[in-house]
Amino acid sequence: MREFLATFETFFNNGIFYYAMFVMGSYVVLTLLSAIEMNGYMKKNSYVNYREILVSPLAPSVSILAPAYNEEATIIENIRSLLSLHYGNYEVIIINDGSKDNTFQRMFDYYQLEKVDFAVNYQIQCNEIRGVYKSKLPSFSKLTVVDKVNGGKSDALNAGINVAGKDLILCIDVDCIVQEDALLKLAKPYLEEKYQVIATGGVVRIANSCKVEDGKLVEVNMPKNLWPRFQVLEYIRAFLMGRMAWSRLNGLLIISGAMGLFDKNIVIKVGGYDDSTVGEDMELVVRMRRYMYEQDRRFKVVYIPDPLCWTEAPGDLQILGRQRNRWTRGTIETLWMHKDLFFNPRYGILGMLSYPYWFFFEWLAPIIEFLGISIFILLALMGNINWEFSLILISMVYFFSLALSTIAILFEEMSYQQYTKGGDLVKLLLAAFLEPILYHPLTVYWSIKGNIHKFIGKNNWGAMTRKGFKEEKKTEEVPQQTTTI
Amino acid sequence: MSKILIAEDEVLMLKALEFKLKKDGYQVDVAADGRQAMEKVKSNTYDLILTDIMMPFVGGMEILSYIKNDPIKKSTPVLLISAVGLENVVLEGFHLGADDFIYKPFNLNELSVRIKRYIKQNVF
């Protein structure tokens, strides 16, 4: 028995070692790719004058779709800031998803709405639209309000798509702070890529502790609270490194639910958002990619690294945990719905690279990690552990993740430099030091919990109570890449 | 002496306009972005306001609509500086009560004549 345990321990150590090597190797490759892509993007776009898109009659037209559920406190302000974006040809469609508070009444009064005879073409299935409203005031002519029966975020967006009259649709969370030039930057790829662009996604940044006036971001601050600060680091890593690399490979799977610009016709062709999953943002992109492969059409999903959208990150652990739990379930559901993509050469990069990556790194990695730790504890209890070797292995992983975070900070420093105050850099460094010890174990725990909920019964959680998206919606975004390691 | 507010986010332009109008004998107040301009507009009265349309945080249109909706300040002439020749922006501007549009590039001496005219009109 003792002998067996000793052999097993060696085997176990080796297993961890090779697994770590594999994971770390992948991250090194992704980092290199993102560095190349980032460099190219920065170079290319320092010569661009976005004003030309702003004034041009040739720029693509955009419908902004913002679902609102119980947003009475901020809805007026939010709409106002959406109406003042810098762009020529766009409309704003607010979808009141059967709010139980005064959201609709507030809009109705403030914007002096009246019902119009809108004949909705139900190209995508959605719950009943009770009415379409426009403002009586000419200065709000860009605004349309859709009042519908409650059906959840995906359903609300689908209703919005049915009403949208422009070529592109921008799906956003109504409460996120959108930079004024966001539309210009997101629309530009539609004009310049050789292949058809089907979606562009923007970065989500964390607005905690930042100064906001009149719905506009005035001053960027490092979050005072520790948990959002970890998320700042996590988001920088995921957005500037992970997504940039996937964009380089043209294998990007996620466009943030908080902000994404889509080709309306393609979205309609694939049937819009799927309301049976909690990971609707990722699922839609996967389905659109699939569709393009099946049609044998060349295409691109583009990602814009500029900070375009700011949102309040969950500051307390309970809400954060629920959010991560939800992301995990969303990932599992999406992977399951498209399981035939797994190493399917018919689907190119999507089947051979993106899908397997998501499968192994986003879904499986936390589970493997959890199992590894459990076995380690078991072996330790049996007194069969080479403490020195184990410590060295653990240190390796720790220092590697520290180095990775530091490189991410360097990327941020060399590109957008949002955190310019004296102590910010030190704060970020400190967060990078503590993250693997304090924050990372929690993300693994939440992920395991999500798996358990998904596979053991509790999968109706959330949907059973009410189909709102208010509470969990905060940063509906999924910067999952590089959260694991 | 007539008092003019200039709001413009490009420092160089702001300085040039300030020099020119001071030389023309006006009392000149400057704002380097929309927020500053809004604060100044709220706490002072001016004989004329010259503002760029595109400024960070608060645009010229917002300043315009604030002034034209204020019962006392309403009569202050507002001239908008715009690089964009977009018809609907101009229309919206006139709709909100803009007194005139100045397109970049413009002739400073011509601007100075226009300003003189608006200020005279307002005195009588």
Added chain:
Amino acid sequence: MNFFQTIFNYIRETYTDRLFYFPSNIRISLLIILFCVIAVLELYLYISFRRAQQIKKKRDEAKWKEYIDNMLANLVIFDESDSTEEIVDHFYPKMSKLPLRNPIVNQVLTAEILTYHKNFTGKIQEVLSILYRRLNLDKQSKKKINNKNWEVKIEGIREANEMRIKEMAGEIIKYTDDENGLLRMEAQAAYIKLSEQYPFRFLDRAQERILDWHQVVLFEIITKNKQLVIPSFSHWLRSPNDTVVMLCLKLIDHFMQFDASQEVQRLLKHHNPKVVKKSVEIIGKLELADAEKHMFEVYFDQPEEIKLEILNSLGKISSGNYNEFLSSRIYSSDPKIKKEALYAIKRNPAYGEAKLREIYKQTTLENQALIKHVLDHRIKQ
């Protein structure tokens, strides 16, 4: 103290004497740790160093900017009637004393002159153009154009463009078909402004695609530039480069060039659906009534998108010849086609709305809803 000593000793031994006795995976792990630690330290040193440098550069820049700003702002106090030569003579000695070899000063001065030149007209522009040459900044732009980095080339082209240095058109045309898209576009944009005789020559030789984005930029330049002599763009509608055709169509549309009508109608049979769609749109905009029958002929072979455009154009022309056809579209199974046809009927100022009300009386509930939608003026098409 002793504790740290112990740790230090342990680390030292691990990396020296003991290193070769570890199993290979542990040895590699140890090396990776070492590498990562050094990398993190270096990265932080680099970031701190970079910040320090940045702060210094910013300070320098701000200092020079303030100085040069004040110098240039004095330009505004001159009147249109003052002698250009005198003004130049007044400014030149001051500017030539600036340490232009210092890259920061050079960059700031160039940028400021360009900004002034871009925003003001009249005497100021004239004076700045002369000063730019006198300070030999034009030679510097030329050097940039011939640099081997495309970024620097673009900078030079932009300077030449803004300062209207016409003699550089010859240098620039060679980049108008460069394989680097950004450079190509900047060169085209500059060439239009700088070439005296034949600003659109680059269209003759364009092999590379003019991306939509470049079309936006070129369109802006061509349509906003009042000095430009606008040629008849139908000249390039037979270009083998579809993107050239598209750009010309957009310009024909903007300048309402009726002389292109025959060529545009010919394009209804073009192989590229984008070209067909744009041609249909122009036919509508220019109300080319004699093209109606051609559009009708091709209608049934087209994809939905172009069908919609044709209906729209028939509506704009509103000759009355295709009223029956438009009315019959409400039997289509596609709500979009129906809606578009209804809008087309409505466009007839004389009897459009009346016609819709007439149809309303004898059609299905679904169509009635559509007609109500179309008649509602608050909804924009």
